[in-house]
Amino acid sequence: MTPGLPSTMERPHFIGIGGAGMSGIAKILAQRGAKVAGSDAKETPTADALRALGATVHIGHAAAHLADDASCVVVSSAIRADNPELVRAAELGIPTVHRADALASLMDGLRAIAVAGTHGKTTTTSMLSVALTEMGLDPSYAIGGDLAGPGTNAVHGEGDIFVAEADESDRSFQKYDPEVAIVLNVELDHHANYASMDEIYESFQAFVGKIRPGGTLVVSADQPGAVELATRVRPQAELNVVTYGEAADADVRVQKITPRGLTSEVTVVLNGRYLTFQVSVPGRHYALNAVAALAAGVALGLPAHNLASALGKYTGVKRRLQLKGEAAGVQVIDSYAHHPTEMTADLEAMRGAAADARLIVVFQPHLFSRTQELGVEMGQALALADASFVLDIYPAREDPVPGVTSALIIDAAVAAGATVTALPDKNDVPEAVAGMTRPGDLVLTMGAGDVTDLGPLVLDRLSSN
Template sequence: MRIPVPDEILPAADLGRVHCVGIGGAGISAIARIMAARGIAVTGSDDHDTPFLPALRELGVTCHLGYDAAHVGDADTLVVTTAARDDNPEVLEAQRLGLRILPRSAGLASVMTGSRVLAVAGTHGKTTTTGLLTSALLAAGADPSYAVGGVLTATGRNADAGTDDLFVAEADESDGAFLHYRPHAAIVTNVEADHLDNWGTEEAYHRAFEEFVDTIDPCGFVVCVVDDPGAAGLARTARAQGLDVVTVGESADADLRIHDLALDGATSTCRISRGGADLGELRLRIPGRHYVLDAVAALALGLQLGFPFDALAEGLAGFTGTGRRMELKGEAAGVRVYDSYAHHPVEIRGDLEAARALAGEGRVVAAFQPHLVSRTRIFGEAMGVALGAADEVVVLDVYVAREDPDPEVTGLLVARAVPLPPEHVTYVDGLGAAAQVLAERSRPGDLVITLGAGDITGVGPLVLDLLLPGGA
């Protein structure tokens, strides 16, 4: 459902009683949590229970399961998820009553009013980088508000209302939300075409990031990871417009440069220099080169704000991840099981590279659930090619989410493109079948990883149960 962003976005304190449609999602639940922490009366509904709801209920937020017009109650404002259907009864009731209706982007902008917003944008890595930046600032003595698209392992929450004027926000480009935040500073991790169901063309997608840079405070700055061609081009555009730009990466011309990168299983180390001067060592407890780039981008933003290297580096070193980003679900029968939100070919490739490092001498056994019909139509073949980095691959059907099914666009598009012998690629129907195949194909020393933005996250625990002695 597309809800227009109002010309004037009121501060959250002026919204009256707020009802959140889709409160179980990462984005809406973060908004609700911050509002509730600030004393705003909040209720919400979702069509199913999610891991975000128990923490909201602990704050006194009423969270209904299922959508019903009666749930709107005496609300003054609705904040609505982009995943809501056009016939959602709560939205229809709010329209009938003439209530204020805000899309998720405006809801987040409302709670950020009056803060120095630090926005994290990019095609890939937003959630991890937002978590890294939050952890670094907390270690450096700041107390920012934050809204992340996943649960921070360190805090057990995806959002908090801090006491200082900083607000760290994951800035989602999928529906143009990031064009409404007016940040003081921003990170752009990379720019590579995605969400073409909304943007239409690759050119339009790139233009959206140029518009995003235009929204940054002229007295602020942007951090760009210049190892990525899209972000490097954006850095050049931003500098030409007179904006202060800090570049990071392994590239020789990066302002904050990575040296001596070493990836060793679940850890990564490197040294950081600025202008030829060595700043020190960075140690991370997350695997993979792409996560190192995310961490250095967070470091650069913290340094630009005036926080000391050692304190920021300590916060980054203590970061152990966010939910669904190379998240260890457990180990059974000598098999480790991880879960990842990766749903784009580049993300799949990066997480399988990290999985390979983690697996050591073991094999990588991957299951992938394509997300969205439109994305699978465009990137299905590339998804399959990226999955070829695993030793065994299980592919599920498309998780349609907010779209309608298309019999011409199924997980078979992905499975048929995997460049492995046919006996190492299995197409299955359903989460239970996927778990069964993963358990059968894995052996001691292997690493199982589930990939996708849909409900495949529930497969990992099923695999662990099957691997246990006497597992069903």
């Protein structure tokens, strides 16, 4: 099933085409026959993957990169108004389309599942995409990370199901109208866009309000923010609400999660029947993500037993507790966690998977605004590690905030009893890690910035020991 292309999407130009969300949309459009072009700051494997699909990818941003006959310019909230390609688009009268509107147009005419929440979106979207593919349903999907198996973040499938990660950070998830929506959790984050929990709830309520009439909200019965959201939206007459989790009153109740090394076995009670299945990644939070995926698939009318079996085929997403390699008896693992809740969950997962190992973390804070609001909690999370190195803040789209540095995290970590070392220059990480580790240790590179690039360098240094 291949929906037609809207005329505005026939020759799209993406500013920041290599980004996790933008590249997925570009890939699907290219697979559907659009003439895709765009620009990005640097050469990446993603740029090469897009070129392999027929897209034109320029490196660097310049007005000349925008073709005069582009049908639209696709942007994310991270693109600044003075970007030369955006300025040129205004001069030419080429319409600007937000990334979320572009994604929404790809879902038109399909049975959409949108996965939302402050944490766990990428993993849960990936689990569903892998399971539906394993079942032969050939779904389309757009994910904020590359699947470990297929190695891509987006695919155009011939089936009638579209699975999409729904980003709340800039309220853009309110543009979707899914048949089924998952809300994993609701917490305060993205402080540049949300001033309070009330604003967060209002935003999630607007997202839930877009679920198609007769559709289903799958929502956690355990996480307080999600429970509050469910209470607020239940009066909507045309909305089915299905809860999942370990709470006694959950509609899809988790009876037991049994760790088995780097995997888990999960038993749920669904429609009065027990169902046990495997989750091929470690940690309680990943097991619960799999249960959310199961509940969503069942809400779409899929057979629970087949779906549960297919979920066991999921092997991970790049940057979500991804094993980068082993050298000198030390395993190096990469984590995208950048919010204290995510950090705690991943550190606890690693503790559960390798209880006898020393855990050494290389943490890079992400965004000045997040560090300003949650730096203390980040430091407290690092107390779960045996030792940590803390890098300077990765700014991403933000300008520095006076007085906001990694010292906020380090001071909180020390107060919580953690062993922490500041490393302002990330080039010092390989040597520092090699000097601390011994065979049997686990090293976790953690954060949403370019800390992920350090794993191979650490492995190279350890190999030279």
